[in-house]
Amino acid sequence: MTAVDPSTTAEDAAPDAGGDILAVAREQVLERGEGLSQEQVLAVLQLPSDRLSEALALAHEVRMRHCGPEVEVEGIVSLKTGGCPEDCHFCSQSGLFESPVRAAWLDVDRLVEAAKQTAKTGATEFCIVAAVRGPDAKLMEQVRAGIAAIRAEVDINVACSLGMLTQEQVDELAAMGVHRYNHNLETARSHFPEVVTTHSWEERWETLQMVRAAGMEVCCGGIVGMGESLEQRAEFAVQLAGLEPDEVPLNFLIPNPGTPFAHLEVPQGADALMTVAAFRLALPRTVLRFAGGRELTLGDLGAEQGMLGGVNAIIVGNYLTNLGRPAEQDLDMLETLKMPIKALNDTL
Amino acid sequence: MEPPADTVERPYCAWCGGERAAGDHTACDRRLASVDPPRHCPSCARRMVVQVDPVGWTARCSRHGESAGENGFGG
Helix, strand or coil: CCCCCHHHCCCCCCCCCCCCHHHHHHHHHHHCCCCCCHHHHHHHHCCCHHHHHHHHHHHHHHHHHHCCCCEEEEEEEEEEECCECCCCCCCCCECCCCCCCCCEECCHHHHHHHHHHHHHCCCCEEEEEECCCCCCHHHHHHHHHHHHHHHHHCCCEEEEECCCCCHHHHHHHHHCCCCEEECCCECCCCCHHHCCCCCCHHHHHHHHHHHHHCCCEEECCEEECCCCCHHHHHHHHHHHHHHCCCEEEEEECCCCCCCCCCCCCCCCHHHHHHHHHHHHHHCCCCEEEECCCHHHHHHHHHHHHHHCCCCCEEECCCCCCCCCCCHHHHHHHHHHCCCCECCHHHCC | CCCCHHHHHCCECCCCCCEHHHCCCHHHHHHHCCCCCCCECCCCCCECEEEEECCEEEEEECCCEEEEECCCCCC
């Protein structure tokens, strides 16, 4: 295990652009519950590395004050893998790239088994994910059958992530009892065209608005380390805050072979942790979840630093096409940190 | 000196599909030990159909059948 070395932030030489931005954040975010502005988030991201511990400590205070000590645990599974017509440059599931990931469908029995495995960890959320632009009739039918089977056998909230939706599909998912819908904006609006060219940031935003209007919880986050500038990272945090999502999953890029981003470096741990703190200070009341890539970027001790730096939710076990560490390791970490797992009856 | 038996029976890298004897696969092995399930059959290098679930993975080669494993990071 390696702790994240705070001496490796990319912005070592940058001045503290906000004067004493953390003192401002203490009054504005901790005491008044008002998230930081874009300029203020940027000032946090530009803090020198010797202030990382201070930023994480403040973000943890904000999380404890405005969200409480509970940690929301979630498991995810890929219902339909690979063969996606979109060109998201980070994704190994695009059918447009020479990726080694082949198309696969999960049957309902294995979907229910995955939900059971997730529930055993104490998780309250189980997210069904498909690599598609948006669901077709076949996928909607598989989702309908899967949700019915899960609800008959497993006591867990079901979430979905099926790409861009029509109003009719939004209404269908709400009627099926989908608790939360994930649709990541992925990155800042200004950086999105460098990441995806087959659809727009605005199309994703429209789906999110329909999801909220239908009464489902909104889950929307993105990926850190896709070549965005710190300015764009601050822009993204504030754009997410403007959406007022119930949950923000934070992923860290895993450069996957065959994708246009295969050449990018794994994000630096200290930069990732400063981003965690900055996002918490922009989003004081949101469920902020550690998602994919944390294992490579942060390691075990870095993950603990993040849990003590504003994060209050995790995905346990494996991801969609990548592997995570065993759920038991994360549950042990939460026990060590004396962080209780959020119970199902707290989410209803 | 004869090559190790494993290199004879499983001559291909399960991550990149290249011949194990033909290059350095240290980085590939690191990915397989941490964040990636096998994507290529180690016996014939065919791309496999891989399904990941919360606690494990299965990988199916059309010629050599199915293999399975658990989480990454030594899990």
